Amino acid sequence: MDVRSLRYAVTLAETLHFGRAARAHYIAAQPFGRHIRALEREVGTPLFARTSRRVVLTPAGERFLPRARRVLAQLDGLVAQADGPREDSGVLRIGVLGFGLADLWPGVRDLVEARCPDLVLTAVELDWEGQYDAVRTGEVDVALVHDVGGADDLALDRTLELERYAVVPVRSELAGAETLTGADIERYRWVSPVGSFPGLAEWRDHSGLRGGVAVRSPSGIPTAVATSGWLGLHAEPARRFFPHPEVRYVPLEGPAATISVASRPSDRREAVTVFRAAARAVAAADLRGAAGSGIGWG
Incomplete structure (x- = not known):
């Protein structure tokens, strides 16, 4: 079951208004509604009754939404634990939209390896619609996103400005x-x-x-x-x-198109900090035309 759709349903249950609920998640009403309908199909019954004037929970929705809130609370608790002080797992999951860091990949990998030689970098392919939510839900640790707004709750490091x-x-x-x-x-x-x-x-x-x-x-x-x-x-x-x-x-x-490194503000693990710093350093060196002449950690 899609965690994002569960979050949308909980917000809709709180607002009982598709437009306000969609805006709370920085998404337009039409795709928001598609997620709700897909969730209802998966559950097998309508969760919301819609009329031209209002939205109300169905009896099935009244039973389903408290459970959805508990599931999301448990998930958020797990993510919070992952963000808290602990030893790094040794794996950094990087969400990548399109070409990600493009020509900067080798330099970033070299810097990360120099600081964290045992860290394994794994890539998760993203799409436009889910690029921010993959970070919010903890599916990935950092993401290389097309920075188009709608992510004020995330830490965004602008890395590339591309023609x-x-x-x-x-x-x-x-x-x-x-x-x-x-x-x-x-x-x-x-x-x-x-x-x-x-x-x-x-x-x-x-x-x-x-x-x-x-x-x-x-x-x-x-x-x-x-x-x-x-x-x-x-x-x-x-x-x-x-x-x-x-x-x-x-x-x-x-x-221009802006490519940013996105992460959760509360995630201060060394691996995340090192990756963000490496991306900033390599991007700055690239702008100076000095990618091959001693990249530093700015």
Whole structure:
């Protein structure tokens, strides 16, 4: 059972209002409602009765929600214990959206290994919609996220500011352009990332057009562009990390993409602290053009 959906249901039971409950989790009402319906299907019965004027708990909801609160309280207790003073487990779980740290990976790994030689780094693939919740619930210890707002409860270290590129079908008349502007692309349809965060919508919605081709993670954009013939939006490293024979990456004017390291503010374990410091140090050295000349721990 999806822990995120349980949290959504508990908040909805407290507010009895889809809009307010969705805003409490930094998610739009439509995907919030999809999570509630999916939970009800899994439980096998409606938990909420909906009318045009109000939301109320059904008898099944009255029985289910107290149990859900107890389960979440127990889970939060486990996460709190994990964040408290204890010996590190020797494994750091890193949530990765798309290419993560891109070209900075080798430098970060070297610094982490130098400080924590016995630490094992494991990767967990994330999607846009769940990138923050994976950190909140303790599924991962840190996450490399597309920083699009909606995570004021997390510690976010801005690591990379990346130029954006249009992902263009190779047969498109735009494929040969040296750079593109908003005027160049305004009449085209676009592949859309699945995610409800306002910052994500703002970053992708440069043309005002909406499409019907959706992708859940950055790695899916080139294939979606190739199969649909629509355009996509990506950050510069995708040219190397997600090559596809049927698309071209063309520089596109507009705001940059921000990649951040996200963690729980209460998590002060050495492994988490070391990883965050390594990412900051390597990113700072990269900005100075000194990645190969003695990276320090700033």
